[in-house]
Amino acid sequence: MLDDQARAVYRSRERFLGSGGDVERLPGVRADILASWRRSLGYGLEPERSRPTYAEPGEAEQLIRATQAVTETRRHHLADTTASICLTDHTGRLLLRYVEHVGFRRRLDHHDVLPGFSFAERTIGTNSGGMVLETGRPALIAGPEHFFAESLQLTCVGAPIRHPLTRRIIGTIDLTCAHDQTSPLLLAWVCELAAEIERNLTGAMSTHEQALLAAYLRANHDNGQAVVCLDERTIVTNAKASRMLGPQDQALLWERAGRWVRQGGGGAGTDRLVLSDGSAVSMSTEAVVDGGIAVGALVRLRARATAPPCAGVDALPATSTVADLPDLVGRSAAWTALRRRLAGVEAGRVVLLGERGSGKSVIARAWLAGRGITDLRVVDLAATPAGGAGAVGAPGGWAAGLRTAIAAADGDDRAAVLLRHVQHVGEGEQPVLAGALDFARERGVTVVATCTQQPSAAETPALDLFDVTVDVPALADRTDDIAPLLEELTWRATGGLRRQRWTSEAVQIVTRATWPANVAGLEALVRAVAAGPATERVTAAALPAVIRARAARRPLHGLERVEAQALMEALARANGNKKAAADALGIARSTLYRKVRALGLDLSGHTF
Template sequence: MPHVRLKRLKIAAARADFLRFGRAETDAVPSVVAASWQRSFTAGVNAATAQAAFHADLDMSSRLMRCARPVIARLGDEMAQMPLSIVLTDNRARILSRSETDRTIARQLDDVSLAQGFNYAEGSVGTNGIGTVLESGQPLYIVGPEHFHEQLQPFACAGSPIRDPLTGRVEGVLDITCLSEFASPLMHSLVRSATHDIEHNLLADRSLRQQALFDTFVRVDARSRGAVMAVGGTMVMGNAAAQNLFDMTEQRTIHEHARYLMLGAGTAADHIELSTGRRVYLHGKRVVVGSDVAGIVLSVDIVAEAVAPVAAQGAAPSGWVQDPAPAGPAGAPGTPQRGPSLLGKRAVEGVSRALVAGTALLVVGEAGCGKLSLVSERYRLEVPEGRSVVVRCAGPDRANLTDARARLAPARFGEARGTVLVIFTNIDRLDAVGVLELEAFFVELAASGSPVAMAATVSQDSVNADLPFQQLLAHFGQAVTVAPLRHRVEELPELVAGLLQALPPRRGATLSPAALRLVCRYSWPRNIRELRQALEFALLRRPVGEIQEDDLPGHCHSGAERLLTPLETGERDLIVSALHDANGNRVHAAAALGIARSSLYRKIKSFGIDAA
C-alpha cells in the first residue's frame, strides 16, 4: 500500500531530524509518539546502542500470570497462521512470558533481547509497545520507524495496559509483536480484546478467592467466642478478639505461621510459642478455590500465659538447627546451635517430650535437615544417664541389625546405667522384606523387657506414599516434623558459625556480611548437609580469615526453583566463574563463554544465578 509506505518514510525522516536536531516539526508523527521520543531522549537512551536490562526477581506465580495464561494460549491458537509473538509484562515493563507462532521471529526477538526477564521500559530502550504503553497509560500501535531504537524498527507492536478492575491499578502490559511487513491495524483490536479477557479473569479470580476466604472467616467467627484470623495472598483479617488479645508483634508471628500451615500438608493445627512467652493453639481451615489454596482461617486459643524466666542449670535450648555431628560434651563443636526459629523450637520441644516420656518417636523431615542429630542431641541432654544406638536403614533390602543386636545384648546392659535409645534411620527406604525383618526386631525388643526406647526417621515425601514401611508406623506413639532449612532462615547465622567452628582444622574462619547474605538468600534444597559441604568448599579456597562471596561454590549464587542436572550444574558453575572473572560484566562474560548475551541472560534466569 503506497500511502502506508509513504507515511512510514515521513516518520523515518522525522525521527532522523529529531535525533539530529532534538525536535520533529512534522504532522506525520502521532503526538503520543513524539512525546515518547522526547522522553526517551531526555532519559539518555542511545538510539543505536541502548540495551534492555535483565532482572531475575520475577513473580512467575503471580495472579496476573495465572489469569493471563489461558487468554494467551487461546490467542496463540487463533493467530497460529501469522508469524507473531505474544508478550506479557509486569507493571515495571519486565517481560514475564513470551510465546511465538514462528521460530524465525523468535530468533529475531532474541537478537533484541525481547525475552523473559528483560526490561522494556521506555527509559531503557526508548519508544516501544510496552514501555510507552505504561508511560501513556493507553493502548498503542507502534510500527517500524516510530520506535526510538533503530534495532526495533523492523517490528510492529500493539500493546495494551492490563488494569485491575477493582483498584484500577495497571498490573502489566499485553503486547503483540510481528515484523512490520506483516503488520495490521487489527493487531490493535486483538490486543485490546485479549486484555479485556485478562481483566475479566482478574476480577473473577480476586472475587472468588477473596470471597471464599471472607465467607469462611465469617462462618468461623460466627461460631467462635475467641480470636479468629484469616490470611491469604495480600489479605489479613482478624476479629475484635484477635485485635484485643494479641499485640502487633504477636499477630505478625501468627500470620507468618499461618502461611506455613496454609502451604503444608495434613491437618492445619499447631501449638506455637509467641515472642512474649505466651503459648497458643492454632487450628486452621484451608480455603481452596479450584486447585489452589486461597488462604487459611485460624481459630487462635491461648494455652498458657507468659511466665517469668527462671534460671536453671541444663535448661533446654530455645531452638535447634544442627545436622548430625560427632557427639561431644556440652559446648563442644558438635553441640546444636540455638536459634530463634519458631519451627525449630517446636521440633525441639516435641522430641524432648517424647524422649522424656519414653514414647516411641517418629521424626519426619526432608533429607539432610538434621533429624538424626536432633534426636541424638536431645536424648543426650534430656536423658544424660542413657546411651543411644543408631541402626542405619540406608540399604533398600535390610537394616544393619547384626551390629545392633550385639550392642543391645543383655550382657551389655550392665555396662551402662539407664535406658538405651535405638534410632532407626530412613526406615522408608526398606523394601517389603526389610520391613518384615525390622518389624520382627521391634517385637524382639518389646519382648526382651530391656530398658530400650525407640525412634525412627523418615523422609517428608514418603509419609503419604504407598510404601512398605507404612506397616511399621503402628509401633510409634508420637511424630515430630523437622522443618527444612529454608523455613528456618533466621537460624542460619548461628548455624554457620557453629559449622565453621566444628569443621576441621578449626582455624576460626568467619563469613563476611556479603557472604552471609548470599547464604541466607539461597534455598538449600539439600538442607544442612549441603550447607556444610558449601562451607567445606569455601575453606579450601580461604582456609583462614573472612570467607567472601566468591569463595562459596557456584550453587550458592543460585536461586533456581528446581534441582539441576549434573550437566546443568557444571554449566552454571562455568557461568558463575565467568561472571566473577568479568567483575559482573555480562557482555564480557558472554564473550568469554562464546555464547550470545541473550542466551547468557536466559541461563542466568533458568539457573537462578545471583549476578547482581
C-alpha cells in the first residue's frame, strides 16, 4: 500500500517515462533520483523488460571475508523480517546474499537477486547499489523511486565500501526490505556495517600495506602539501595531489619513484616531472620501509613555474630559446635540452648522434624545416659503399652522390643535404667524406648527418669531421614523452580519422617496457594497435603479449621471456580470466599466480 508521498512519486515516475525523460522537475522526486532515472534511460533500459544480467563473479575473497565477519554477527536482525543484506563488488555484481524469511527469499530469487547477477545502474536502472557506485555516496531508494518495475514494492538502502588505503570504492553493502518497512534509520545502520567492513579490511592488510597507510597519514598532516603514497599496485593521494595528477601522470609517477626506490636511494631524492597538461612539478621521494625492506614510495609534489633540469642535463639560463621542431612532440627535460642545444647551432656541418630508432632523421628534417629549409637532398651511406667496384671515391658510390647532392643544393637557401648513417664510414673512407664536407663549406651548403651510437667513440671516426655533434636522447631518457608520443603517433597511424585515448594502465605498461628500437619501436606498436578493432580507448588488454612481457618489473632472460610471453598470450586469449588461462596452459591457477609474481608481470587487474 503506497502512502501519499509514494503515490506522488509514482505519478511523477509515470509522467517521466511517458515523456521519454523530457521534463525539468517532477513533484516529490529528489534531484539525485531524477538524475539516476535519466541515466537509466540513457543506457537504453526499459522498466518492464530490463533484468539483472549474469556474469561470472570476479575475485573478491578479501572483501567477502571482511563482510562475512560482520554479517554473521548481524544476520539475526533479519529473523522474522522481509529483509535481506547483499554485498556487491565494484562493478555492481552481487557476491553475497543473506535472507532469513522463506517467502522473501523466493521473491528475491524470482527477481534474480542472486550471487553473480549485476545490479549496476546500467543493468537495471535506479537502485541503491547502482546509485552508490555512480555517486560514491550512501543511497536510499524507496518503492516507486526504483526504475525497474518489479522493484516498486521494495526499498533498498546502500553504502559504499572503500579500500582503507586507496579510498577507492571496492563494493557496496545493501539492505533490501518491503516498502512498508522503509525507515531513515536503515541508512545509518547500513553505513555502520560498511564502516565495520572497512575496519576489517584494514586489519587484514599486509604489513607493507599498513606501512604505506601509516606513511601517508603521517605525511598528510600538513594539508598544504600534495602527497602521494604508492607502490606497484596501489596509489593513494590527498585532494591537492589528486587535482594535480591525471591518470597518465600517476603511471609515470610510480615509474619515476619506483626506479629511485629500487636503486636503493636513501633519505629523500629530488627530481622534476612534466605533467600531461604541460606544467612542471618538483617531486621529493623517500622510500616507505617495512622490516628494513623498501615496499613503496612517499612522494611530495610542488608546482614550479620553471622546473630545474634533471640530473645529467646541463643547466641553461631561464631565457634560453628552444629550436622549433614542427610536428614533433615532447615535454621531457631531455627533449627540452635537445631543443635548446639545436637552437644554439648554426648552419654548417652538424651530426645528430643517438641510438637506433631514436628519431635522428626526423629531428634533422624538423630542425631544418624550422629554419625554412625544406628541400633536402638525402644520401644514405648504408645503401652503398663509398665508391663502385670497391675503389674509394670511384663513380657510383655515396661519395659521388654526396658531391652531386651538394652541388644541387648550391645557391638555394631552402636546400640542404641530409647524410644518413655516417657510422658506416671507415677509416679509409674518411678523406673522401672530409673532402665532400670541405666542398659543402666552400659552397655554403648545410650538411646535417645522422650517426647511430656505437659502443665506443673509436668505432665512429667520422664524428671528428663535423663541427657540431648533437646528442639525441634515447626513449628510455624520455619517459615523460611517452604519453604524448602515443597520442601523436596514434593520430598519424589512423590518418587523423580518429582519436584513441590510451588508458593509464596501457601507458604504464608501455613506459615500463624496454624499447631497443626506441621511437621506431613505439611507432610499430601504435601501428599494430591501430590496425586492430576501432575503439575509443586503448587498454592494457589491447597491447601485444610480447610488449606486456617486456614490461616485467625485472629484466627477463632466456626461457623467462618465453614463459612470460606464453602467460600473457594465454591471459589475452582468456580475456583476463586467470582460471581459464591456467587451464589452457595445463597448470593450476595457483601456479599461474606464482609464475606471474616470480616473473614480475603486471596483470590488468592491478592498479599499479
